[in-house]
Each structure stands twice: as C-alpha cells, then as structure tokens.
Amino acid sequence: MNKVLMKGNEALAEAAIRAGCKCFFGYPITPQTEVAAYFAKNMAKRGGVFLQAESEIAAINMVLGASSAGVRAMTSSSSPGISLKSEGISYIAGSDLPCVIVNVQRGGPGLGGIQPSQSDYNQAVKAPGHGDFHLVVYAPASVQESVDMVFTAFDTADRYRIPTMILSDGLIGQMMEPVVFPEKTNDIPEKSWACDGHKNKRKHNIVTSLFLEPDKLEKSVLQRNEKYKLISNNCADCETYLCDDAHIVITAYGATARIARSAVNEARKQGIKAGLFRPKTLWPFPENELRNSCKNAGHILCAEMSAGQMVNDIKLYTNCSVPVSFYGRTGGVIPEPEELLREIIKLSEGRQ
Amino acid sequence: MNHNFKKITVLTGQYGAGKTNLAVNLAFEMCRYGKVTVTDLDIVNPYFRTSDFTEIFEKKNIKLISPVYANTNLDIPVLDFDMRFETENTDFHIVDVGGDDSGAFVLGRYNDVFSTYKDATDMLYVFNVYRSPDFSVNNIIENIKEIENASRLRCTGLVNNSNLGNETDTDVIKNTLGYADKISELSGLPVLFTCKSNTDKKISENDFPVKIMVSPPWNFT
Numbered sequence: 387m388n389k390v391l392m393k394g395n396e397a398l399a400e401a402a403i404r405a406g407c408k409c410f411f412g413y414p415i416t417p418q419t420e421v422a423a424y425f426a427k428n429m430a431k432r433g434g435v436f437l438q439a440e441s442e443i444a445a446i447n448m449v450l451g452a453s454s455a456g457v458r459a460m461t462s463s464s465s466p467g468i469s470l471k472s473e474g475i476s477y478i479a480g481s482d483l484p485c486v487i488v489n490v491q492r493g494g495p496g497l498g499g500i501q502p503s504q505s506d507y508n509q510a511v512k513a514p515g516h517g518d519f520h521l522v523v524y525a526p527a528s529v530q531e532s533v534d535m536v537f538t539a540f541d542t543a544d545r546y547r548i549p550t551m552i553l554s555d556g557l558i559g560q561m562m563e564p565v566v567f568p569e570k571t572n573d574i575p576e577k578s579w580a581c582d583g584h585k586n587k588r589k590h591n592i593v594t595s596l597f598l599e600p601d602k603l604e605k606s607v608l609q610r611n612e613k614y615k616l617i618s619n620n621c622a623d624c625e626t627y628l629c630d631d632a633h634i635v636i637t638a639y640g641a642t643a644r645i646a647r648s649a650v651n652e653a654r655k656q657g658i659k660a661g662l663f664r665p666k667t668l669w670p671f672p673e674n675e676l677r678n679s680c681k682n683a684g685h686i687l688c689a690e691m692s693a694g695q696m697v698n699d700i701k702l703y704t705n706c707s708v709p710v711s712f713y714g715r716t717g718g719v720i721p722e723p724e725e726l727l728r729e730i731i732k733l734s735e736g737r738q
Numbered sequence: 739m740n741h742n743f744k745k746i747t748v749l750t751g752q753y754g755a756g757k758t759n760l761a762v763n764l765a766f767e768m769c770r771y772g773k774v775t776v777t778d779l780d781i782v783n784p785y786f787r788t789s790d791f792t793e794i795f796e797k798k799n800i801k802l803i804s805p806v807y808a809n810t811n812l813d814i815p816v817l818d819f820d821m822r823f824e825t826e827n828t829d830f831h832i833v834d835v836g837g838d839d840s841g842a843f844v845l846g847r848y849n850d851v852f853s854t855y856k857d858a859t860d861m862l863y864v865f866n867v868y869r870s871p872d873f874s875v876n877n878i879i880e881n882i883k884e885i886e887n888a889s890r891l892r893c894t895g896l897v898n899n900s901n902l903g904n905e906t907d908t909d910v911i912k913n914t915l916g917y918a919d920k921i922s923e924l925s926g927l928p929v930l931f932t933c934k935s936n937t938d939k940k941i942s943e944n945d946f947p948v949k950i951m952v953s954p955p956w957n958f959t
Contacts, residue, residue, distance in 0.1 A: 391868040391902050393754055400871055416784060420753075500784060557955065560785045562754055564902040567871065644956040652958060720955045 389566055394529045394559040395420035398488055398552065399428070401536035402460050404567055406574050407486070408434045409459040411448035413441055416500045417556035418464040418490035442467040446474030446487075453483040454593040456580025458540055462488030464556070465506050466497060468514075475549060476515030480595025482579075482610065484543030486536065487521070488552045490559040493718035501718025502556030504640060507695035510553045511669045518607050520614055522550040522621055523668040525639040529563035531666070537568065544575050546617055553668060555691065557641035557720060617670055624672035625664040628654065629679035632661030634733050637676070637700050638689040639665050642721065646689050649726035658734045668696070673703040685733045686710045689726055691719075741771050744860045746831045746852070748845065749897075750885050751864030752878070753837025756899040758788050760864055760933060761834040763948040765800050772829030775801040778808060781815030781844055782836030786952060801828065821848040825855060839884035846890045861889070862930065864897045867917045868910075875920045882925055895930040896922060899948075908937045915942060 392400065399421050402410070410429060412422040422438065429436035435452075439445035445461045452459035463471060468489045478485055491506045493499035510523045522542050524535040532554060539550040584590045597603035625643075628650060629635055638646040643664040653660035663679040665672050680686060686708050688697040697712040704710070713729045715721045747764065749757045761776055768774045776795065778788040789808040795801075803824060806816040825831045835841050845852070852859055863882050870877050886892055900914035911934055922929050931946035938947075953959075 389868065389902055389905070390871050390873075391754075391866060392871070396754075561954065562903055564868070564905045641955075644954070648956040648958060723956055723958050 389564045391562050392529055392565050393420055393562050394526070394532045394554060395490060396424045397529045397532045397565050398462070398536055398554070399424035401533040401567065402486065402540070403428060403432055403434065405537045405540045406458045407460050407540065408457040409449070409452040410434065410436050411439050411445040411452070411459070411461050413439050413445050413463065413467060415464045415467045417492055417502070417559050418462055418467075418488070420559070421462040421488060421490070442470035443474060446471040446478070449485050450474060450478050450481065450483060453478065453485045454481070454581050456577040456582045458484075458544070458574065460486045460488065462490065464490045464492045465494050465503070468506065468509065472515040475521070476517050476519065477595050478549045479515070479519035479521070480517060481593050482547040483549065483593065484540075484547050485549050486539045486543060486552065487549060488554065491553065491555040493716065499718040500556065502641060502691060502720060503716065503718055504555055504642060504691040505693070505695065505716060506553065507668065507690070507692060510551055511671075511699070514551070519610065520548075520669050522546075522548060522617060522670070523553050524550065525553045525666060525668050526558055527640050527643045527664065528558065529561065529565045532558060533565055533567060535666075542617075542621060544577075546613055547579070548613070548617070553640070555641050556718070621667060622670040622672040622675070623666040624675045625666060626675065626679045627662040627664070629661035629663055631659055631682055632679075633659040633682065633684050634687060634730055635661045635663050635680050635683045635685075636687045636689055636726065636730070637663045637665070637696070639668060639696065642689050642691055645721055645723050646726055648723040649730060652723065652727050653730045653734075656731070658730060660730050671699055671703060676700070676703050680704055680708050683708050687726075687729055687733060688712050689721065689729075690714045691721065692716055743768055743771065743830055745829070745858035746825060746833065746855050746860070748833045748835060748859065748861040748891065749864055750835045750842050750861060750889065750893070751837065751897070752866065752869050752881055753783075753841065754869055755837065755864045755866045756901065756933070757837070757864045758786060758834055759948060759951050760897060760899055761788050761832050762791050762794075762951050763946075765795070765832055766798065768830040768832070769798055769800060773801075774830045774832065775803065775824055775828040776832045776834060777803040777819070777821070777824065778805065779817070779833050779844055780836040780841060781805055781817070782841040784808075788834045791951065815844070817844070821851045822854070825851060835889075838881065839888035842885040842889040846888070849890050852891055859891075860894045861891045862895050862897050863893045863927065864899050865921065866900045867914045868900055868902050873917070875917060875924065878921050879924050893925070893927055896925070896927045897931050897933065898929050899933040901933070901935060904936070906936045908939045908941060911937070911941050
C-alpha cells in the first residue's frame with residue numbers, strides 16, 4: 387500500500403518534509419492552517435524545525451535567515467497573510483535566496499472570507515512585493531499535483547536561487563484525494579554562497595539585498611533578469627486537453643480548471659468542440675503553448691475565481707488574435723460546471 | 739444490521755477520518771429506531787461538516803444542532819445549546835466532534851452530561867489507515883490516547899472507515915482489515931463497524947454500508 391488519502395494542505399507539508407525542507411515558519415490562518423499544523427506535529431520527529439512565529443512578517447524573515455544559512459525553508463499562509471509577507475518576499479528575491487512560499491488563497495480583498503478564491507493571481511504573478519522581481523509560481527489542480535509541485539518548487543528554487551510560490555486555493559487545500567509520494571530523495575545542491583560558517587577556511591559570504599551604489603544595484607537587477615530569461619525558457623509548464631481541434635478553448639488554472647474540464651467533457655458530448663488550456667506555472671506563463679493550443683480556436687473563455695485577472699495575460703499572450711471572454715465568481719463562490727457549460731454554449735452559438 | 743445503538747454516540751477520530759460522513763449515515767440508520775438528534779460539535783474545521791446537511795436532515799426529521807456561526811465566514815467556536823436537554827429529549831444523540839485531540843477537547847465541557855449517561859454513551863474512534871502516510875498503527879494508538887485525555891472520556895469501540903475517496907473498492911477496504919485487527923488488539927477496543935462505500939461485496943462480519951455524502955464541485959448535479 388503506498389497510496390494515502392490526504393488533504394491538499396497536509397500533502398504540501400508532507401511533500402516538503404520529504405523534499406528535505408528543514409525549517410518551516412508560519413502563522414495560522416484559515417484555510418491554510420493544516421499546513422502549519424502538520425509541520426507542528428511532524429517536523430521535530432523528522433529532524434526539522436517548526437516554529438510558529440509571532441506574525442507573518444516574522445515568519446517570512448525567519449525563512450530569509452534559514453535560507454541564508456543554506457537549508458531548505460518554507461512558509462505558508464493565505465491571502466491576507468501573504469500581503470503581510472510581501473516585504474520579506476521582496477528581500478528574499480533581492481538576496482537571491484531559494485525558498486518555497488505557499489498561498490492557499492481565500493476570498494478578498496481585506497479580511498475577505500475563508501472560502502476558496504483565485505483573486506491573488508496578480509499579486510503572485512505581477513507584484514508579490516516591491517522592486518523588479520519575480521517568483522516562479524506553481525498552480526496545483528489536485529492534491530497529487532500539490533505534492534509533485536512542492537518537490538519541483540524546492541528544486542527550481544535551489545537551481546536558480548529564487549523564491550518560488552505554490553499558489554493553491556481553499557478548495558485544493560481542504561479537499562481530500564488519494565496521493566502517492568515519490569520515492570526519490572532530492573539531491574540538494576551544494577550551496578557555496580550560504581552563510582553557514584567559514585571556519586576561517588574561506589572568505590566569508592554575504593547575503594544581502596542592500597546596495598548603496600546605484601550602478602551595483604542596477605547590475606544585480608540586470609543579472610537577475612538574465613536569470614529570469616533562462617527560467618522563462620526552462621520552467622513554463624501546462625496541460626492541454628482536447629485543444630487540437632478546439633473551436634472554444636477554456637483557460638483556467640487550479641481548482642477552476644477541474645470544473646472547466648467537466649464542462650469541456652459535457653460540451654464535447656453535445657457536439658461542441660471545446661478544449662482546456664491549463665497553465666501549471668503562472669510565472670513563467672506557458673505562452674507559446676497557449677498560442678499553440680488556440681491555433682484553431684474562434685474564441686477563448688477564461689474562467690477564474692476572481693473578477694478577472696489571468697484573463698488580461700491571456701489577451702496579452704495571444705496578442706488579442708482570438709476574442710477572449712471572461713467568466714468569474716468571487717467572494718468564495720465556486721463556479722459550477724453548469725455555469726461554465728452555459729458560457730461555452732453561448733459562445734458556440736455566437737451569442738456573447 | 740442489529741440495533742445496538744446507545745442513547746449517546748460520540749464520534750471522535752483522526753482529523754479527516756470521515757466522522758461527518760459516518761455521522762450522517764449513522765443518523766439515517768438510527769432513524770429507523772427512533773428520534774435522532776445530531777450535534778455538530780466540530781469547532782476545529784469550518785469545512786465539510788454535519789451542518790452542510792441541514793436540508794436532508796429536515797426531510798428525514800433529524801434534529802440538527804450546530805455551532806452558532808457554522809457555515810459562515812466567521813470562524814468562531816460559539817456553542818449555545820443545552821447538551822443535557824437535547825439528550826433527554828431524543829432517543830439517539832449523535833455528537834460529531836472535530837478531529838484529533840484538538841477537536842475532542844470541547845467534549846470536556848459536557849463532562850457532567852456524559853457522566854449522567856455513562857452506561858448509555860458510546861465513544862467511537864473512527865480511523866482510516868490511509869490517512870496515515872506511514873501506515874503506522876502506533877500513531878493511531880497514540881491518537882486514541884491523546885483524544886481520550888483531551889475529552890476526559892474513554893473510547894468504547896472502533897470504526898474502520900478506511901477508504902481512498904472515490905478510488906475505494908473492495909480490495910482497498912480488505913487490505914486494511916489486518917491493520918484494524920492490530921489496532922483492536924493494541925487498544926483493547928472492538929471494531930464495531932467496517933464502513934464500505936463503492937462496493938456491495940461482503941468484506942467483514944460487521945460491514946456498514948455508507949453513502950458518500952459530499953461530491954466534488956466539478957461534478958454535474
């Protein structure tokens with residue numbers, strides 16, 4: 387027996403421990419709390435450190451410290467808590483430190499609600515903090531993918547010295563599904579840059595995001611941008627479903643993509659050539675694959691649990707070559723497959 | 739199945755072991771023998787709770803008691819009902835508790851009621867061996883002790899609710915019977931039911947067919 391039944395949130399934590407995460411710092415917030423609770427129960431037994439910080443801000447800065455010392459570190463929160471972490475995330479990016487940040491999204495803005503949402507797309511992809519920087523953003527659509535993406539997120543973070551984010555949502559985080567954990571033990575690369583004690587045997591390392599001379603800061607920003615180009619070429623990932631002959635392509639990520647898939651299947655039964663394009667990474671966005679998936683499409687329907695965020699990127703990356711419609715629910719309301727099917731039928735009949 | 743239900747059935751267990759699904763199924767079964775009250779005492783998890791089943795309970799004339807703010811955005815554990823009164827005025831009182839020791843802690847508040855009905859109370863420990871990533875029987879035994887300490891009650895029986903969600907089949911359940919026996923042996927508690935979903939085949943001597951009450955939001959209704 388190697389299949390187990392886990393909540394998305396628990397699976398994120400178990401996967402992180404197996405991926406060699408040695409430090410978790412967090413602060414409770416629904417619908418993310420199981421991530422921290424799981425670490426609290428298991429981390430000490432398995433040779434790691436769990437610490438409930440006094441605030442989200444403290445937690446992200448503890449991640450900065452642990453990562454500077456060369457260990458795999460993680461924090462998690464839900465939407466309002468991620469806003470609090472944004473300064474620290476920017477410092478981590480500016481210090482070229484690897485780490486994994488989890489956002490189990492809930493409804494916003496403000497304190498919002500505790501039901502699922504995808505209204506932090508822009509925050510994750512465009513502006514997770516101040517300054518010129520990106521996170522690599524993974525968007526799991528199942529509990530299994532939550533596990534797989536944690537492994538990938540840690541590996542990518544180390545390979546490129548970049549913070550990565552798992553952008554989950556209250557639905558994927560709270561639901562239970564059977565899951566298998568990979569047997570592989572990650573090879574964690576040597577971190578010659580880490581501040582882990584030079585013992586008078588080498589020059590001391592410095593991890594910082596502070597540059598007092600403008601030209602040095604510019605140089606570090608430009609170097610980081612070269613890295614982003616590399617990541618854009620190497621890390622973009624997506625799933626396409628029945629897109630080859632699709633006249634209508636739904637674009638959706640995370641939980642909404644599961645709902646969109648049901649709608650696509652039902653539309654196909656009714657003779658409508660519908661397909662699904664699901665980005666698995668939101669930054670870098672799999673833009674070539676998007677264009678490729680829409681080559682026969684007369685219409686794109688972007689579905690999100692938001693008032694319309696990813697839809698702007700869909701228009702951008704297709705260069706508005708195909709008309710793009712939007713369907714979204716917000717506030718923690720989960721769209722039903724019937725609603726998406728209705729939109730597909732409308733588009734197929736040329737009504738908009 | 740034989741009706742051996744006591745006046746109070748407290749459902750405790752691992753977080754996410756399927757207590758709520760079992761509570762709903764037990765309520766439907768107990769309905770056949772008398773008046774049923776279900777109390778949602780889960781003040782740990784604001785999702786997937788007995789309060790989600792208000793409509794179907796109403797249809798079956800099952801009384802549902804919920805925390806004041808259940809199913810709202812307010813995550814506050816307010817309980818304003820009288821456990822003694824509700825127990826006195828029903829034939830079967832199912833108390834659906836939150837998972838693990840943190841969920842069971844709330845039971846201590848009603849210790850006086852459980853003392854009164856000491857011989858008429860079952861506290862069932864619900865487990866799903868697939869919920870434990872290392873399939874450790876010892877973790878489950880430890881979990882039982884933690885729950886007993888937190889609740890100030892002793893478990894009287896076990897419910898094997900082992901399943902893999904929609905991937906459950908006869909073998910998935912059968913493969914857990916050995917674990918269940920081991921848990922029973924180590925805890926000294928009898929396995930009262932083996933829950934089975936998605937299959938009609940006989941699995942054990944105490945099969946309890948359960949209907950899965952929550953379907954994923956991507957299913958067409």
